[in-house]
Amino acid sequence: MNAFRTIFKKELVDSVRDRRTIAMIMVASILTGPLVLMMLNSFVAKLTDKAEAKKVQVSGMQHAPTAINFFQRQGAEVIAAPDDYLQKVKDGKLDAVVVFKAGFEDQLRAGKQVAVEMVFDDSRSEAGPSIGLARSLLNGFGREQGVLRLMARGVSPDVTNAVKVENINVSTPKQRAAMLLFFIPMTTLILCITGGMAVAIDSTAGERERGSLEPLLLNPVKLTELILGKWSAVSLYASVVVLLAILGYVLTLLYMPIKLELPISFGWQQFGLFSLIAVPLAAMLGAVLMLIATFGRSYKEAQTYASYVITVVSFVPAIAIFGSVKDAFWQLLVPVLGANMVFMRVLRGDAVGLEHFAVPLAVSTVVTVVCLTVISRLLRKEEIVFGRT
Amino acid sequence: MIEAKNLSKHFKVKGKPDKVAVADVSFTARDGQVTGLLGPNGAGKTTTLRMLSTLIEPTGGAGRVDGKDIRADAMAVKAAIGVLSDARGLYTRLTARENIRYYGELRGITGATLEARIEKLAALIDMTELLDRRTDGFSQGERMKVAIARALIHEPKNVILDEPTNGLDVMTTRSLRELIRKLREEGKCVVFSSHIMQEVSALCDDIVIVSQGRVVAQGDAQHLLEISGKASLEEAFVHLSGETDHAPTSPTSPTSPASTLSPTANQGMMQ
Numbered sequence A: 001m002n003a004f005r006t007i008f009k010k011e012l013v014d015s016v017r018d019r020r021t022i023a024m025i026m027v028a029s030i031l032t033g034p035l036v037l038m039m040l041n042s043f044v045a046k047l048t049d050k051a052e053a054k055k056v057q058v059s060g061m062q063h064a065p066t067a068i069n070f071f072q073r074q075g076a077e078v079i080a081a082p083d084d085y086l087q088k089v090k091d092g093k094l095d096a097v098v099v100f101k102a103g104f105e106d107q108l109r110a111g112k113q114v115a116v117e118m119v120f121d122d123s124r125s126e127a128g129p130s131i132g133l134a135r136s137l138l139n140g141f142g143r144e145q146g147v148l149r150l151m152a153r154g155v156s157p158d159v160t161n162a163v164k165v166e167n168i169n170v171s172t173p174k175q176r177a178a179m180l181l182f183f184i185p186m187t188t189l190i191l192c193i194t195g196g197m198a199v200a201i202d203s204t205a206g207e208r209e210r211g212s213l214e215p216l217l218l219n220p221v222k223l224t225e226l227i228l229g230k231w232s233a234v235s236l237y238a239s240v241v242v243l244l245a246i247l248g249y250v251l252t253l254l255y256m257p258i259k260l261e262l263p264i265s266f267g268w269q270q271f272g273l274f275s276l277i278a279v280p281l282a283a284m285l286g287a288v289l290m291l292i293a294t295f296g297r298s299y300k301e302a303q304t305y306a307s308y309v310i311t312v313v314s315f316v317p318a319i320a321i322f323g324s325v326k327d328a329f330w331q332l333l334v335p336v337l338g339a340n341m342v343f344m345r346v347l348r349g350d351a352v353g354l355e356h357f358a359v360p361l362a363v364s365t366v367v368t369v370v371c372l373t374v375i376s377r378l379l380r381k382e383e384i385v386f387g388r389t
Numbered sequence B: 001m002i003e004a005k006n007l008s009k010h011f012k013v014k015g016k017p018d019k020v021a022v023a024d025v026s027f028t029a030r031d032g033q034v035t036g037l038l039g040p041n042g043a044g045k046t047t048t049l050r051m052l053s054t055l056i057e058p059t060g061g062a063g064r065v066d067g068k069d070i071r072a073d074a075m076a077v078k079a080a081i082g083v084l085s086d087a088r089g090l091y092t093r094l095t096a097r098e099n100i101r102y103y104g105e106l107r108g109i110t111g112a113t114l115e116a117r118i119e120k121l122a123a124l125i126d127m128t129e130l131l132d133r134r135t136d137g138f139s140q141g142e143r144m145k146v147a148i149a150r151a152l153i154h155e156p157k158n159v160i161l162d163e164p165t166n167g168l169d170v171m172t173t174r175s176l177r178e179l180i181r182k183l184r185e186e187g188k189c190v191v192f193s194s195h196i197m198q199e200v201s202a203l204c205d206d207i208v209i210v211s212q213g214r215v216v217a218q219g220d221a222q223h224l225l226e227i228s229g230k231a232s233l234e235e236a237f238v239h240l241s242g243e244t245d246h247a248p249t250s251p252t253s254p255t256s257p258a259s260t261l262s263p264t265a266n267q268g269m270m271q
Ligand SMILES: Nc1ncnc2c1ncn2[C@@H]1O[C@H](COP(=O)(O)OP(=O)(O)OP(=O)(O)O)[C@@H](O)[C@H]1O
Pocket: A386, A389, B011, B012, B013, B019, B020, B021, B022, B039, B040, B041, B042, B043, B044, B045, B046, B047, B048, B195
């Protein structure tokens, strides 16, 4: 195992001297936590402000006193919309405006169906709560008027309302914002790769490109030791970087003077749980990177392959969220997807058990062993060591 | 001692018939002697040396280093040789000393012994003042010195040098020759390849001329002059390496190992 130690040490020293790369990676990992959290926080703060204030913008208030009265009874604050509301909505300065036209009240009294306009731009997601509020107020008002009309004719309102829907929305705006939490697993997963990438490529494709692989293989060292030494250095870098990033999240939440608007808990306990998933994953991704970099004919080609891996990995959390993949055991068996699921559960404060850590660890171990075995096979091949035509 | 017996190597090439890099090479490099592998570009020198240093597996034939088989006993062979390979890349973020030390440690040499050897080798090839500089930006000759030092750090009994004088100036070439002579005096077995006749003749006790993957002549400089019937070594070399087409009948001396190759060499040609 002496050769293993020698190789591990050499790879560490060699890459530590690659100052620019190392500095960039370290800074990036430390800054990730604060930046992502501040971004999410300000977004959620806006969202909750709007929804909690329950404000509704109305144009032509004077044409619809009954409706206004209903709105106010529902606890909404009615605000007169400015005359150029159409432009303001287009510009994103107003979220939704309810427009009552002249004659609204008369037609309502006459028992006719009256048109109301709602002006909004649903392409801005933060307008969602205001639009929802305006719509539900109008629906509620319409229902109440319908019931009154039926009663006036001596018909029970139940005739029309075969089903009575009672909306009990238990989710708070904060919880809806939890969708956005996937940014945290996403950055964590990406940083599992970036830390080890330079070393993984340099010690495989780079070694061949600079012509140091052939002389290295002339030493009486077992390939297993050689590969394990290099992989350990890659894993160490990857782990340090991802741990720094997680630490960044924890420290930001613990010590930064920002009021937490996010529905998450991220303290020392979560740091531990995240690490249990992140470290084996970083080690596994290091082995994967080394494998694909061994295939790369040059440093550049290996970098291209590595960027494909980063792309795939970074899409996993978004796919899981927007594809509404339900938490399930099978996910734990899929590398990266399983890690993402456990990250999200930890963030949301859902229960996590032994299987949430043991299964990804086992999967990572298997993938790592397979990758390292394939690398040692490859390094026995002449066309890999001496280049291919 | 390094022995090659009917070594051959065929490389697979996509969509084409196999490339025969080495058709049939046999020679014996004895201890206390310098054996030169001489041949034009593409003759198969590097491929032969790579087979002998266990980096690639021969298609046919056998090789032995100090009696150990290159196929069955690769680790022992690696331990018994020091090789300046065709590729001689260094780690540019490490100093010359660290580059050499790395190879020493990989061979299990440590501590004061290792440091003393680094100093000794550096003095020998005149690179002491280079030792603590990072190798990034080293000239070709400076890089070569580091590569030679790290190949010899374990004081191997057998030394293989693939075109060691490539890109070296006169002074450095001289000090390299001194080093090779010193290795011979110490009783080591030295094999080196080159495509320059003068260089080989100046140093070698035994010259093996390889052309198109075959040994076409073998012997000392005097012998080569005789069999070629030429006045200068350069002429002899050109003549002998051009002989490949009828190599099996080339007028090598009866005692030369090359003359025993004819039957197998013929077979190799037919493929
Ligand atoms: N990996 C390979 N795949 C295919 N052909 C190869 C491979 N390695 C070497 N060859 C071919 O085998 C032949 C012998 O090559 P080799 O490098 O052994 O020659 P050499 O005598 O060392 O030449 P030089 O003096 O130029 O270094 C060449 O024609 C070369 O193109």
